[in-house]
Amino acid sequence: IGDQQSNFYQSNRFMNVLQFAQRNATVCKMKEKETKNGLRLLLTFDNVKSVNKALELLEGI
Numbered sequence: 001i002g003d004q005q006s007n008f009y010q011s012n013r014f015m016n017v018l019q020f021a022q023r024n025a026t027v028c029k030m031k032e033k034e035t036k037n038g039l040r041l042l043l044t045f046d047n048v049k050s051v052n053k054a055l056e057l058l059e060g061i
Contacts, residue, residue, distance in 0.1 A: 010044050010061065020061045027057070 008014055021030040021043060029044050048054045 002040075004039075017061055024057075024060070 018030070021028045023057050027046050027048075029046070031042055031044070033042050045057055047052070048057065
């Protein structure tokens with residue numbers, strides 16, 4: 001969501017993602033990045049070597 005004032009950032013869904021990133025800081029990072037399409041919020045995971053591992057991590061959100 002490009003609009004930083006969007007209600008999405010106050011929603012339970014976003015709060016769950018934020019809490020997940022905080023609880024799993026050793027493998028999950030959240031950061032803002034300027035792109036050609038504007039400022040974006042990125043959620044990245046370290047050391048994910050398989051689709052199954054990615055799904056396992058995402059189910060935690």
